[in-house]
Amino acid sequence: MSKSKIMNTLAHTPVGTTVRVSRIESQPETCIRLLELGFCEDAIIRPVVSGSSQMICEICNTRVGLHHSIAKSIIVIPE
Amino acid sequence: MTLMQPAAKHTAVKNIAIIGNPNCGKTTIFNELTGLRQKVGNYPGVTVERKEGKISYDDREISILDLPGTYSLSSNSPDEKIATDILLGKLADVKRPDGVICVVDASNLERNLYLVSQIIDQHYPVIVVLNMIDVAEHNGISINTEKLSSLLGVRVIPTIGSKRVGINELKAAIRNSFAESPATRQWKLPAKVLKEHEELAGLLQQHHHFSSELAFHEATNLLSTPKDIETFQREIARPVLDHVKKDYEKLEFLGFDRFSVFVESRFAWTRQISAAVVSTGKKKINYTDIIDSVVTHRFWGYIIFFSIMLLIFQSIFTWATIPMNLIGTGFEMLERQTGNFIPPGDLHDLIIHGAISGVGAVVVFLPQILLLFLFLGLLEDTGYMARAAFIMDRVMSKVGLHGKSFIPMLSSFACAIPGIMATRTIENQRDRLVTMLVAPLMSCSARLPVYSLLIAGFIPSTLMFGFWNLQGIVMVSMYVIGLISALSMAFLFKKTLLKGKTPDFIMELPPYRLPSLKNIVIQMWERSLLFLKRAGTIILAVSIALWFLATYPKLEKGTSSEKLAHSFVGQAGHLIEPVIQPLGFDWKIGIGILSSVLQREVFVSTMSTIYSVENADENSGSFREKVQQDIDPTTGLPRFTALTAICIMVYYVLAMQCLSTIAVMKRETNGWKWPAFQFAYMTVLAYAGTFVVYRIGLHFM
Numbered sequence: 001m002s003k004s005k006i007m008n009t010l011a012h013t014p015v016g017t018t019v020r021v022s023r024i025e026s027q028p029e030t031c032i033r034l035l036e037l038g039f040c041e042d043a044i045i046r047p048v049v050s051g052s053s054q055m056i057c058e059i060c061n062t063r064v065g066l067h068h069s070i071a072k073s074i075i076v077i078p079e
Numbered sequence: 080m081t082l083m084q085p086a087a088k089h090t091a092v093k094n095i096a097i098i099g100n101p102n103c104g105k106t107t108i109f110n111e112l113t114g115l116r117q118k119v120g121n122y123p124g125v126t127v128e129r130k131e132g133k134i135s136y137d138d139r140e141i142s143i144l145d146l147p148g149t150y151s152l153s154s155n156s157p158d159e160k161i162a163t164d165i166l167l168g169k170l171a172d173v174k175r176p177d178g179v180i181c182v183v184d185a186s187n188l189e190r191n192l193y194l195v196s197q198i199i200d201q202h203y204p205v206i207v208v209l210n211m212i213d214v215a216e217h218n219g220i221s222i223n224t225e226k227l228s229s230l231l232g233v234r235v236i237p238t239i240g241s242k243r244v245g246i247n248e249l250k251a252a253i254r255n256s257f258a259e260s261p262a263t264r265q266w267k268l269p270a271k272v273l274k275e276h277e278e279l280a281g282l283l284q285q286h287h288h289f290s291s292e293l294a295f296h297e298a299t300n301l302l303s304t305p306k307d308i309e310t311f312q313r314e315i316a317r318p319v320l321d322h323v324k325k326d327y328e329k330l331e332f333l334g335f336d337r338f339s340v341f342v343e344s345r346f347a348w349t350r351q352i353s354a355a356v357v358s359t360g361k362k363k364i365n366y367t368d369i370i371d372s373v374v375t376h377r378f379w380g381y382i383i384f385f386s387i388m389l390l391i392f393q394s395i396f397t398w399a400t401i402p403m404n405l406i407g408t409g410f411e412m413l414e415r416q417t418g419n420f421i422p423p424g425d426l427h428d429l430i431i432h433g434a435i436s437g438v439g440a441v442v443v444f445l446p447q448i449l450l451l452f453l454f455l456g457l458l459e460d461t462g463y464m465a466r467a468a469f470i471m472d473r474v475m476s477k478v479g480l481h482g483k484s485f486i487p488m489l490s491s492f493a494c495a496i497p498g499i500m501a502t503r504t505i506e507n508q509r510d511r512l513v514t515m516l517v518a519p520l521m522s523c524s525a526r527l528p529v530y531s532l533l534i535a536g537f538i539p540s541t542l543m544f545g546f547w548n549l550q551g552i553v554m555v556s557m558y559v560i561g562l563i564s565a566l567s568m569a570f571l572f573k574k575t576l577l578k579g580k581t582p583d584f585i586m587e588l589p590p591y592r593l594p595s596l597k598n599i600v601i602q603m604w605e606r607s608l609l610f611l612k613r614a615g616t617i618i619l620a621v622s623i624a625l626w627f628l629a630t631y632p633k634l635e636k637g638t639s640s641e642k643l644a645h646s647f648v649g650q651a652g653h654l655i656e657p658v659i660q661p662l663g664f665d666w667k668i669g670i671g672i673l674s675s676v677l678q679r680e681v682f683v684s685t686m687s688t689i690y691s692v693e694n695a696d697e698n699s700g701s702f703r704e705k706v707q708q709d710i711d712p713t714t715g716l717p718r719f720t721a722l723t724a725i726c727i728m729v730y731y732v733l734a735m736q737c738l739s740t741i742a743v744m745k746r747e748t749n750g751w752k753w754p755a756f757q758f759a760y761m762t763v764l765a766y767a768g769t770f771v772v773y774r775i776g777l778h779f780m
Contacts, residue, residue, distance in 0.1 A: 024339075027305070031339060033585060036150040037587065040343055049375050051377045052473070054469060054584055060189050062184075063367070063587065064586070064587055064588065065468075065588050066585055067476075070583045
C-alpha cells in the first residue's frame with residue numbers, strides 16, 4: 001500500500017486512534033498557529049471527542065479543541 | 080517596530096518578567112512570590128494585562144511583572160502583544176526586564192520549551208520553573224531536571240505552585256542565579272536558511288539600529304510572516320523590504336516552506352531535549368477523557384450546560400433567602416435603634432430614610448452576589464469554562480463569532496468589565512469589537528439586586544412541573560433574554576457594521592482539576608469588599624442626595640405622597656413621565672432609572688429611598704410591602720404589577736446603565752466612538768424591547 005493511500009485527515013480519524021501529523025494544508029496564519037500549538041510534522045495526535053462540527057484531540061499531553069474545517073486541513077498518517 | 084532598549088547587563092537584576100504558555104500557572108507562581116492575590120483560574124486567558132508586584136530581600140527589592148500567557152513571541156491577540164512587546168523591549172513606558180522566569184507546564188515540556196527557546200534567543204538571563212510536577216507525575220511523566228538544566232544552560236526549578244512546593248528555592252534562585260550569564264541559542268536553522276536570516280538581521284541592525292537580539296527576532300518574523308510584506312513599509316526601510324522579497328524567492332527556490340521552517344526547526348530542538356529528559360511511565364486513570372466524552376457531547380453537552388446555568392440561578396434565588404432575611408432584619412433593627420437615639424426632624428429622616436434605607440436595600444443582596452461568584456469560580460477552576468466555549472462554538476459560529484468569544488460573555492455574568500477585558504484573547508479585531516459590544520447584554524451581578532427585588536415582590540413562589548420555582552424560572556429567563564439579545568446583536572453587527580469571515584475554532588482545553596477553595600474564597604472576598612465599598616460610597620452618596628431631592632422643597636400641608644410629588648424628585652419625575660409612560664412606568668420608576676444610569680444597583684436604593692420618604696409618616700413595613708401597597712389614586716389599581724416588574728427587568732437586561740463599563744470600553748477601543756455607540760444602541764434596544772413586552776403583556780396580564 002502506498003503512503004498516499006494511508007493518509008487521512010484528522011477530522012476523519014476515529015476517536016481513540018493514535019496518528020502522526022504529516023502536513024498541514026491551510027492558510028499560513030492557521031498553519032503557524034497550529035505549528036505553535038505543537039502540530040508539527042511527526043507530532044503524535046489522538047482524537048478524544050468528535051462532535052458534529054468540532055473535535056477535541058490530545059497532542060503533547062494537552063487537549064486542543066478544533067473546528068472540523070481545521071481538522072480537515074491536518075493530514076495525518078497512522079503511527 | 081519602534082524602539083529597541085538594550086539587552087540587560089547581567090549585574091544584580093531589578094526587574095523580572097514571568098512568562099509562559101497560557102494556563103501553565105504563571106499567576107499562581109507570581110502570587111506566591113509577591114504575596115499578592117491576582118486572579119487565577121483553570122482556563123487559558125485569565126491574565127490579560129500585565130500585573131506588577133515586588134519581592135523583598137534583606138538588601139534589595141525586585142519588581143516582578145506577571146505577563147499574559149503566550150505560545151510564542153509572534154503575538155496574535157492583544158493580550159499576547161502586551162507580553163511580547165515588553166519582552167522585546169518595544170514599550171516606551173515599561174523597562175525591558177533584566178531577567179525572565181519561564182514557567183513551563185511539566186506535563187507538556189516539548190511545546191512549552193518552544194517559548195523558552197525564543198526567550199533565550201533574546202539573550203535574557205532565564206530561570207525555568209517546571210510547574211505542576213505533581214500533575215506530570217500523575218500522567219506518568221518524570222523529568223530529569225538536572226539534565227534539563229544542563230542541556231538548556233539555565234537553572235531549572237521544579238515547583239507545585241498551588242502547594243508552595245519549590246517557591247523558596249525559586250526565591251533563592253532569583254536572588255542568586257540571575258546574576259549569571261544568559262544562556263545561548265542552541266536550536267539550529269538549516270544552513271542555507273541561516274545564511275539568509277543572518278544577512279537580513281545584519282541589514283535590520285544597519286538600517287534600524289536594532290540590538291542583535293531584536294534584529295534576530297524581527298528577521299524571523301519578516302521571513303515567516305503570512306502578511307503581505309508591503310504592510311511593513313511604514314516600519315521597515317525600503318532596502319530591507321526589497322531584500323526580504325528576494326529572500327522569499329530564494330527560500331522557495333531552495334525548497335523551504337518559509338512559514339514552517341523556523342517553527343519546525345525550533346520544535347526539532349525542543350523534541351530532542353524533551354526526548355532526552357522525559358521518561359514516561361504508566362498513566363493513571365484519565366478522568367478528563369471520561370468527563371469530556373459527556374460534557375462536550377453533541378447533545379448531552381448542551382443539556383448539561385443549560386442545566387448548570389439553571390441550577391446556578393435557581394440556587395442563587397433559593398439558597399440566599401436566609402442570609403438575606405438576616406441582613407434585612409439587621410438593617411430594620413439598625414433603623415429602629417438609630418431612630419430611638421435621634422429626635423424626629425430632618426437629621427432623623429436623612430439617616431433613616433436616606434442613608435440606612437438606601438444602603439440597606441442594596442447590601443441585603445450580598446449573599447446572592449457571593450453565591451454567583453462561588454458558582455462562577457467553580458466553573459472557572461474546574462476547567463469547565465473552556466468546555467462551555469467549545470460546545471457553544473457551534474452556536475457562536477452561527478452568529479459569526481468564535482467559541483472563544485463565549486468566555487468573555489460568560490465572565491460578564493459576574494461583571495462586564497472583566498468580560499470586556501477578556502476579549503483581549505480574541506485575535507481578530509472585528510470579532511473582538513463585536514464581543515465587547517454585546518458582552519454587557521449578559522446579566523451581570525449588579526442587575527441581580529434589581530431582579531431579586533422585583534421577583535420577590537411580584538412573582539408568586541409557586542412550583543412549576545412540581546419542582547421548579549416560578550421565581551427561579553423568571554430569574555433564569557432574564558439571563559436567557561440577555562444571552563439571546565447578545566447573540567442576536569452579534570449576528571446583526573457581523574452582518575452589517577463589522578462584516579467578516581467567521582473564524583474557525585482552535586483553543587486549548589485545560590485538564591479538569593479539583594477547584595481550589597482558597598482561590599474561590601479570595602475571589603468571593605474581593606468581590607464582597609468591592610460591593611460593600613460601592614454601597615458605602617456611591618450608593619450612600621446617591622441615597623443621601625435623593626433623600627434631599629425627595630424632601631425639598633417642603634410642602635407644609637398634605638399627605639406624604641403629595642409632599643413627594645412636590646419635591647425636586649417629584650417635579651423631575653413628572654417631567655420625564657410622558658417619555659416612559661408607553662413602557663408602563665410611572666414617574667417614580669423613571670427617577671429610579673435616571674438615578675441608576677451610572678450604576679444599575681442604584682435603582683434599588685433609589686426606589687427604597689423614594690418609598691421610604693413617601694411612607695415616612697407610617698414608618699412600618701418593608702420596602703417590598705410599601706411598593707406592593709402603592710395604589711394609583713386615579714385608577715385605584717396598584718402602580719406595581721407583575722407586568723410592571725417584568726418590564727423593569729427587561730429594561731435592565733437590555734440597557735447599558737454602567738459608567739465603569741463605558742470607561743473600560745473607551746480604554747479598550749481607544750476612543751469615545753464605540754462606547755457612545757454601545758450606550759445608544761443598548762438604550763434604544765431597552766426602550767423598544769420593554770415597549771414590546773409591555774404591549775404584549777397587556778393582552779395577557
